[in-house]
Amino acid sequence: MGMHSRQRRLFLKASLLQASLAAAGMAVSARSSASAAPPLMAPILRPIPSSGELLPVVGLGSWITFNVGNDPAARAVSTEVVRTFFAGGGRLIDSSPMYGSAQDVIGDALTRLRPPGTLFSADKVWIGSGERGPAQVEASRKLWRVPRFDLLQVHNLLAWEDHLRTLFAMKAAKRLRYVGITTSEGRRHGEIVNIMQGQPIDFVQVSYNILDREVEQRILPLARERRIAVIANRPFRQGDLTQALSGKRLPGWAAEIGCTTWAQALLKFIVSEPNITCAIPATANPAHARDNMLAARGPLPDAALRRRMIADVERIA
Numbered sequence: 001m002g003m004h005s006r007q008r009r010l011f012l013k014a015s016l017l018q019a020s021l022a023a024a025g026m027a028v029s030a031r032s033s034a035s036a037a038p039p040l041m042a043p044i045l046r047p048i049p050s051s052g053e054l055l056p057v058v059g060l061g062s063w064i065t066f067n068v069g070n071d072p073a074a075r076a077v078s079t080e081v082v083r084t085f086f087a088g089g090g091r092l093i094d095s096s097p098m099y100g101s102a103q104d105v106i107g108d109a110l111t112r113l114r115p116p117g118t119l120f121s122a123d124k125v126w127i128g129s130g131e132r133g134p135a136q137v138e139a140s141r142k143l144w145r146v147p148r149f150d151l152l153q154v155h156n157l158l159a160w161e162d163h164l165r166t167l168f169a170m171k172a173a174k175r176l177r178y179v180g181i182t183t184s185e186g187r188r189h190g191e192i193v194n195i196m197q198g199q200p201i202d203f204v205q206v207s208y209n210i211l212d213r214e215v216e217q218r219i220l221p222l223a224r225e226r227r228i229a230v231i232a233n234r235p236f237r238q239g240d241l242t243q244a245l246s247g248k249r250l251p252g253w254a255a256e257i258g259c260t261t262w263a264q265a266l267l268k269f270i271v272s273e274p275n276i277t278c279a280i281p282a283t284a285n286p287a288h289a290r291d292n293m294l295a296a297r298g299p300l301p302d303a304a305l306r307r308r309m310i311a312d313v314e315r316i317a
């Protein structure tokens with residue numbers, strides 16, 4: 001293909017992106033609104049216990065928020081969320097074949113970003129048939145447009161024995177770096193505990209937020225003992241918490257831990273639990289992506305402040 005047609009294609013692509021951003025009411029300059037904001041200091045990092053590799057304590061979820069189909073304006077906004085996330089020092093993005101078009105939207109964003117961010121890809125396998133697991137993983141990989149995944153998790157323990165076998169084999173063949181399992185909303189914690197005790201998994205993903213703290217009882221101590229990284233999903237109870245607290249005055253302690261929003265305080269609560277490796281808030285709003293990355297830096301609450309935070313949120317939310 002000659003340079004001319006390639007350049008024309010790139011130009012058309014850029015024009016389309018600019019039109020989409022304009023349609024979405026965003027800055028049209030190549031360097032967007034978020035990069036015009038002051039640079040952030042480096043995020044707090046925590047080791048993946050099985051390897052020592054460091055990860056920023058705030059990642060990015062993608063359920064619902066990135067299921068935007070083919071709408072170019074919405075895709076441009078998703079790209080802006082991913083760009084803002086990387087600009088804030090973020091790395092781990094979590095998705096699943098269960099999340100509609102989210103994987104493709106992430107892959108699309110990753111190809112549009114120049115330079116691309118330092119991605120840590122966390123996807124899932126979610127299919128009742130163990131035999132069809134490898135084909136699903138390969139389809140997901142193509143949608144993400146990555147050479148291989150960093151982390152693959154068995155979603156909601158579906159056919160977990162078969163899928164774990166596949167994932168451990170992929171890891172042994174160096175086609176995958178880490179293996180994990182997920183659940184949410186306190187479901188099947190007994191089974192999660194058994195798997196954590198019996199299988200050499202690197203990651204477990206569970207629901208943990210300021211009001212849903214059941215995992216503190218057994219799962220977090222066990223993760224520490226078994227050297228398993230923990231991803232906290234539903235950090236805002238799927239937005240119920242941020243909504244309930246919106247417009248409510250931030251208590252005085254927020255300033256002590258450098259928080260200017262409730263979202264930052266909710267995330268700092270989660271990542272101040274030392275056995276949490278990272279929290280993965282989802283957002284469709286680039287300003288919220290920046291807000292969430294602000295929670296990954298500066299002071300964290302100690303045990304006494306954590307108790308006050310719980311009491312205040314229980315009262316206010």
Ligand SMILES: NC(=O)c1ccc[n+]([C@@H]2O[C@H](COP(=O)([O-])OP(=O)(O)OC[C@H]3O[C@@H](n4cnc5c(N)ncnc54)[C@H](OP(=O)(O)O)[C@@H]3O)[C@@H](O)[C@H]2O)c1
Pocket residue numbers: 060061062063064065094095155156182183184205232233234235236237238239240242243263264280281282283284285287288289291292
């Ligand atoms: N079993 C599993 O494997 C499992 C289960 C559940 C979740 N997950 C993963 O965990 C991720 C997070 O959980 P979730 O999506 O259920 O919910 P969540 O992250 O607790 O809440 C998402 C909601 O919070 C709002 N939000 C985000 N940042 C905000 C901010 N700074 N200020 C105000 N509102 C904000 C978003 O609205 P805006 O778009 O307006 O910002 C969105 O509606 C999922 O996306 C998924 O990747 C996995």
